[in-house]
Amino acid sequence: MRVCIIGGGLAGCEVAYKIAQNGFAVDMYEMRPIKQTPAHLTDYLAEIVCSNSFGAKSIKTASGLLKKEMKLLGSLVISVAKTCVVPAGRALAIDRTLFAKNITQIIEQHPNINIIRKEMKKLPVNYDLVVISSGPLTSQDLENEILNITGKENLYFYDAIAPHIITQSVDFSKGFFANRYEEGLDYFNCVLSKEEYEEFYNALVKAECVAYKDFEKPRFFEGCMPVEELAKRGFNTLCFGPMKPVGLAKHGFKPYAVVQLRKENASGTILSMVGFQTKLTYKEQITVFRLIPALKNAEFAKLGSMHRNTYLQSQHLLTPYLNLKSMPNIFFAGQITGVEGYIASAASGLFVGINISRLLKDMNLISLPPNTMLGGLINYISQPKDTLQPMGPNFGLIETPFPKLEKAKRALKSMFDFCKSNDLF
Known part of the structure; x- marks a missing residue:
């Protein structure tokens, strides 16, 4: 042959x-x-x-x-x-x-x-x-x-890659499992108070991004917009996007914002940050995303990128x-x-x-x-x-x-x- x-x-x-x-x-x-x-x-x-x-x-x-x-x-x-x-x-x-x-x-x-x-x-x-x-x-x-x-x-x-986190490194006391608008426990919701969200937001919009190479043109679809680009549209933009707390009030309280984690493999040993594709430098990702209380000690299996x-x-x-x-x-x-x-x-x-x-x-x-x-x-x-x-x-x-x-x-x-x-x- x-x-x-x-x-x-x-x-x-x-x-x-x-x-x-x-x-x-x-x-x-x-x-x-x-x-x-x-x-x-x-x-x-x-x-x-x-x-x-x-x-x-x-x-x-x-x-x-x-x-x-x-x-x-x-x-x-x-x-x-x-x-x-x-x-x-x-x-x-x-x-x-x-x-x-x-x-x-x-x-x-x-x-x-x-x-x-x-x-x-x-x-x-x-x-x-x-x-x-x-x-x-x-x-x-x-x-x-x-x-x-x-x-x-x-x-x-x-x-359009969001960070992936080793499950064992997540503090599950800082959130709850729930799906939006439906029964199920497929997502872990990392909760943030208004004060915690404000600290996270301010760090995110000031963080350093990776520079685009000459052959990379920053043309984004709305569905895969880098999270830092969304944040720069306004203080509460993320709260109506990937960090929206809606559909979760029935679980006892309504947090100001949430970051959802979803299984990345069948066994659940890796979780992905839903909607958190990013162009932040690796160093900034670790610093900024660890401001999310449940991810304070997060170990990243893979950091996010968009190229x-x-x-x-x-x-x-x-x-x-x-x-x-x-x-x-x-x-x-x-x-x-x-x-x-x-x-x-x-x-x-x-x-x-x-x-x-x-x-x-x-x-x-x-x-x-x-x-x-x-x-x-x-x-x-x-x-x-x-x-x-x-x-x-x-x-x-x-x-x-x-x-x-x-x-x-x-x-x-x-x-x-x-x-x-x-x-x-």
């Missing part, structure tokens, strides 16, 4: 390398330097355009655990990163130019990988298996092609193996699937590469253990939910009732056993 990969970023390189190492030929299409993106500077594959950090190294952190799992699975990105390290304390930081140069050299020199520098405006018809790993800055023509096969309602062009992006509503479109339900020969990998961050992007490509290699060997597709970080991440983006918001590694994805270190140890044991039983070493 003929295989092609569209996009030579971290995910695309992981897919290509895994397939090639299993003895199969693959064509990789990369449009740079024929057509550049607004963010990339070179024609290297796997170019890192933002921070040069791949996150913490310790397995006590979600990022560190994911990297250890990827090492077990034979990750190209992790092995090359180890050769390009720059001092960064407890984090794995790299010389980005050397890293991209080394990845490019490995891919270019591999006898089973053919790199074609060409923009793919349409999906090729002369391949049996296609992997789309075109990243968050997918070209307009390819976006249109993806729209044709997925439907416009399933491709998002801007992240130019291209990603699928994978939960509607993709199987747990990251191929299209409607066209199983087309796989997606990288940030376009809804995973977030360098390492998660690369990890999704590694997973796809493993399964395509199995297809080429006439073997069944396989799922990762759900108590691993990568298994939890793949489950998160592919399991049913109304709306998918991009997600990076965090311990809330591992739905087991253990402390972080115990979760990590069990995850690595499960991943080791998985690799051994599936002959992945």
Whole structure:
């Protein structure tokens, strides 16, 4: 079978390398330097355009655990990163130019990988298996092609991401569970008095926001307006929007304002702040949102953001193996699937590469253990939910009732056993 990969970023390189190492030929299409993106500077594959950090190294952190799992699975990105390290304390930081140069050299020199520098405006018809790993800055023509096969309602062009909070860090004595206008206990309502709301509001409107990049134009839909932009319309605007207390008076009192938290995963280990998409800097988010009494000691699984992006509503479109339900020969990998961050992007490509290699060997597709970080991440983006918001590694994805270190140890044991039983070493 003929295989092609569209996009030579971290995910695309992981897919290509895994397939090639299993003895199969693959064509990789990369449009740079024929057509550049607004963010990339070179024609290297796997170019890192933002921070040069791949996150913490310790397995006590979600990022560190994911990297250890990827090492077990034979990750190209992790092995090359180890050769390009720059001092960064407890984090794995790299010389980005050397890293991209080394990845490019490995891919270019591999006898089973053919790199074609060409923009793919349409999906090729002369391949049996296609992997789309075109990243968050997918070209307009390819976006249109993806729209044709997925439907416009399933491709998002801007992240509107609210903060996600580790449930155990919420003070549930500072609010109550209730749904608006109906029976049910699906939402936890963090209550604020007028004085508490005033303190929160004043901090919010004065807080520093992340500057937009040249290729990001701040055009918002009303439904995904950053909370700080809404607040600047007037003191009580939020009280008629995401913080409205209406529909809750029957529960004994009417607070001046509420912030609703909703389960982000089935087990409820992560909660999202409803309607709180934001462009505040990470530091300001932590400071401002901890002014909400119930979130005074909040631990954030993910902080909010709003920026130019291209990603699928994978939960509607993709199987747990990251191929299209409607066209199983087309796989997606990288940030376009809804995973977030360098390492998660690369990890999704590694997973796809493993399964395509199995297809080429006439073997069944396989799922990762759900108590691993990568298994939890793949489950998160592919399991049913109304709306998918991009997600990076965090311990809330591992739905087991253990402390972080115990979760990590069990995850690595499960991943080791998985690799051994599936002959992945």
